[in-house]
Amino acid sequence: MAVLICSSNVNLIKPRRLSSPHHHKYKQRRLIRTCRNLVRLDTGTGFQFSLHNNNNNNNRRRPLPPKSSSSSSSSSVNGYGSNMEQYYGSEQRVEREEGVELNERIRRFIEFLPSILPGGNWWSFSDEADIKILAKPVTVWRALTRMWHLVAQDRWVIFAAFTALIVAALSEIAVPHFLTASIFSAQTATVAVFHRNVRLLVALCVVAGICSGIRGCCFGIANMILVKRMRETLYSALLLQDISFFDNETVGDLTSRLGSDCQQVSRVIGNDLNLILRNVLQGTGALIYLIILSWKLGSFTLLICTTLAAVMLIYGQYQKKAAKLTQEFTASANEVAQETFSLMRTVRIYGTEKVELGRYKLWLEKLANISLRQSAAYGFWNLSFNTLYHSTQVIAVLVGGTSILAGHITAEQLTKFILYSEWLIYSTWWVGDNLSSLMQSIGASEKVFQLMDLLPSDQFLSKGLKLQRLMGHIEFVNVAFYYPSREMVPVLRHVNISVHPGEVLAIVGLSGSGKSTIVNLLLRLYEPTNGQILIDGFSLGELDIKWLRERIGYVGQEPKLFHMDISSNIRYGCTRDITQEDVEWAAKQAYAHEFISSLPNGYETLVDDDLLSGGQKQRIAIARAILRDPAILILDEATSALDAESEHNVKGVLRAVRSESMAKRTVIVIAHRLSTIQAADRIVVMDGGQVVEMGSHRELLHQDGLYARLNRRQADAVA
Numbered sequence: 001m002a003v004l005i006c007s008s009n010v011n012l013i014k015p016r017r018l019s020s021p022h023h024h025k026y027k028q029r030r031l032i033r034t035c036r037n038l039v040r041l042d043t044g045t046g047f048q049f050s051l052h053n054n055n056n057n058n059n060r061r062r063p064l065p066p067k068s069s070s071s072s073s074s075s076s077v078n079g080y081g082s083n084m085e086q087y088y089g090s091e092q093r094v095e096r097e098e099g100v101e102l103n104e105r106i107r108r109f110i111e112f113l114p115s116i117l118p119g120g121n122w123w124s125f126s127d128e129a130d131i132k133i134l135a136k137p138v139t140v141w142r143a144l145t146r147m148w149h150l151v152a153q154d155r156w157v158i159f160a161a162f163t164a165l166i167v168a169a170l171s172e173i174a175v176p177h178f179l180t181a182s183i184f185s186a187q188t189a190t191v192a193v194f195h196r197n198v199r200l201l202v203a204l205c206v207v208a209g210i211c212s213g214i215r216g217c218c219f220g221i222a223n224m225i226l227v228k229r230m231r232e233t234l235y236s237a238l239l240l241q242d243i244s245f246f247d248n249e250t251v252g253d254l255t256s257r258l259g260s261d262c263q264q265v266s267r268v269i270g271n272d273l274n275l276i277l278r279n280v281l282q283g284t285g286a287l288i289y290l291i292i293l294s295w296k297l298g299s300f301t302l303l304i305c306t307t308l309a310a311v312m313l314i315y316g317q318y319q320k321k322a323a324k325l326t327q328e329f330t331a332s333a334n335e336v337a338q339e340t341f342s343l344m345r346t347v348r349i350y351g352t353e354k355v356e357l358g359r360y361k362l363w364l365e366k367l368a369n370i371s372l373r374q375s376a377a378y379g380f381w382n383l384s385f386n387t388l389y390h391s392t393q394v395i396a397v398l399v400g401g402t403s404i405l406a407g408h409i410t411a412e413q414l415t416k417f418i419l420y421s422e423w424l425i426y427s428t429w430w431v432g433d434n435l436s437s438l439m440q441s442i443g444a445s446e447k448v449f450q451l452m453d454l455l456p457s458d459q460f461l462s463k464g465l466k467l468q469r470l471m472g473h474i475e476f477v478n479v480a481f482y483y484p485s486r487e488m489v490p491v492l493r494h495v496n497i498s499v500h501p502g503e504v505l506a507i508v509g510l511s512g513s514g515k516s517t518i519v520n521l522l523l524r525l526y527e528p529t530n531g532q533i534l535i536d537g538f539s540l541g542e543l544d545i546k547w548l549r550e551r552i553g554y555v556g557q558e559p560k561l562f563h564m565d566i567s568s569n570i571r572y573g574c575t576r577d578i579t580q581e582d583v584e585w586a587a588k589q590a591y592a593h594e595f596i597s598s599l600p601n602g603y604e605t606l607v608d609d610d611l612l613s614g615g616q617k618q619r620i621a622i623a624r625a626i627l628r629d630p631a632i633l634i635l636d637e638a639t640s641a642l643d644a645e646s647e648h649n650v651k652g653v654l655r656a657v658r659s660e661s662m663a664k665r666t667v668i669v670i671a672h673r674l675s676t677i678q679a680a681d682r683i684v685v686m687d688g689g690q691v692v693e694m695g696s697h698r699e700l701l702h703q704d705g706l707y708a709r710l711n712r713r714q715a716d717a718v719a
């Protein structure tokens with residue numbers, strides 16, 4: 001990199017010191033390079049704006065010749081002249097090559113031109129569509145109905161908005177009539193008529209002004225209501241999905257749907273519909289007026305407007321497709337950014353900032369390509385509009401002027417006609433413009449509505465049994481399982497485990513043998529593919545899952561903390577009435593009180609995931625689990641980040657008797673450190689998704705199987 005920067009500086013600075021002809025040629029070459037970099041002809045995809053000007057520039061710069069060589073130093077004062085000759089000899093060669101290259105580029109550009117004409121392959125998005133667009137297309141009507149359902153609760157705002165819109169539109173459309181009438185009545189000196197017209201004109205302007213204000217305000221409120229409800233509905237639909245749903249979706253994608261997509265969809269009511277309806281009303285009014293005024297002139301204008309509408313329709317469809325792709329690419333860009341930021345430490349340590357920037361830029365380039373085509377399409381649309389608009393004026397003056405000469409219409413009528421035909425064509429343009437924006441919003445709404453339509457997980461639909469007391473008897477009966485995202489890979493096979501109330505059961509095994517999966521099934525995050533899980537004799541599916549989860553304490557492998565104070569993190573999810581003393585008691589039990597008290601704000605310290613050590617986070621998570629006083633406690637590598645002494649202390653607490661019932665709690669503990677689980681009542685050894693051994697520490701050592709082998713290896717490693 002340093003070399004590159006160095007050579008580019010030399011290239012820039014050296015030639016400027018040269019005599020004028022070379023300097024002039026240099027400037028020409030620079031100009032060609034600059035143009036080439038601004039507008040790059042790409043053989044594969046055609047004509048593209050380059051997003052890598054600097055890179056291309058750097059790549060194409062030739063390094064200067066070496067500053068000195070033995071031969072050159074003998075034939076020059078300072079060894080520089082001869083080098084410069086060589087340099088400029090090669091410069092001429094390069095100039096010839098560049099001339100050939102330029103011709104080639106011009107030829108390609110000429111070949112490329114037809115593809116950018118309407119219907120040409122440059123406009124096609126097929127190259128860009130290397131992403132899965134899973135959402136089913138939604139019709140405008142269906143999208144509008146869905147939106148109506150979301151705002152129907154506050155329909156008064158919509159009614160007020162539409163009433164104001166109609167009154168404002170009708171008042172505005174009457175203005176040109178009274179304006180012309182006032183001018184011509186003043187000309188013909190009919191004072192009474194003039195005064196009446198002016199009074200009416202003022203009244204119309206006032207009404208139009210007031211109603212426009214009400215309309216804008218009410219549509220703004222409706223917009224706010226729509227986007228709020230949409231986000232609420234979407235967020236709650238997402239929160240109630242099965243865990244397997246989140247295995248397939250990325251965080252960046254989902255937050256993109258909630259953020260930018262909902263915002264885009266909300267424009268439908270606040271902006272698009274508002275303007276479309278207003279202009280449809282005014283356009284229709286203008287058309288009726290024109291036909292009454294002169295059917296011949298009216299028909300011409302109508303013909304032009306129909307052509308405009310046809311162009312508009314094609315343009316609208318194109319924009320809809322572009323919007324969909326923009327939405328997908330934006331989501332993908334967000335995904336990359338979100339992943340990079342969340343893994344920032346890894347990125348920094350491995351020095352992959354440029355790689356990450358490259359990944360992000362890839363999506364930005366795709367977005368730029370779509371945007372380029374959208375802008376070009378907008379240009380075509382404006383071109384059509386302007387041509388047709390001016391045709392109306394020319395036709396009106398031609399046909400109208402002839403009619404005036406023939407005495408068929410008056411000058412006042414022609415003036416009114418021109419004013420109203422302008423109104424009509426502008427209304428058509430506005431409708432077209434907002435219709436394409438509406439199409440874009442509808443395009444963005446497809447994925448949002450699809451996600452909103454997802455049914456909540458069955459767990460939230462069915463109300464199950466609530467037992468009087470949970471004893472903590474757990475049975476896995478012939479359980480088999482594969483993850484929905486990997487249907488071909490069996491993770492558990494014929495698992496039969498029975499845990500008695502108050503027993504401490506340890507699960508050990510090699511990494512990936514299915515230990516955490518057993519816990520996932522017990523927490524009902526996934527349903528077994530085969531077999532049954534029973535709690536106190538009841539199938540897991542029969543029990544009220546919320547009730548059951550309230551009675552289970554869980555500390556995961558990498559506990560995550562929320563961005564809130566430590567006290568709230570410990571209380572998180574506890575439905576009992578909790579005092580600060582209870583929180584501190586739990587923290588003391590988890591040996592967390594000491595470090596929490598040493599923080600500047602104690603229990604009020606605001607934390608998130610990155611501000612505490614792994615062991616400190618685990619202690620807070622253990623305190624959280626202890627505070628629930630659960631009947632079943634699950635520890636998945638919960639003490640892996642604790643030092644030996646803390647682990648010993650915490651283990652004693654976790655076995656402690658449950659306070660209110662004086663019954664012992666059932667504990668399931670997963671640990672790689674076998675010293676952690678030696679005191680367990682029973683140890684289950686897993687291998688390849690199956691239970692291969694079961695018994696106490698002594699029994700398993702005696703069996704001399706996998707457990708004994710693992711134990712020996714760990715002992716060797718410590719030694």
Ligand SMILES: Nc1ncnc2c1ncn2[C@@H]1O[C@H](COP(=O)(O)OP(=O)(O)OP(=O)(O)O)[C@@H](O)[C@H]1O
Pocket residue numbers: 247483485486491509510511512513514515516517518
């Ligand atoms: N959400 C998931 N989707 C698909 N496959 C998964 C998922 N979670 C785990 N697996 C796969 O299931 C298998 C068992 O994983 P599990 O986490 O239960 O193993 P483990 O014994 O707890 O491993 P470790 O000791 O490393 O935590 C692994 O092959 C893993 O790749």
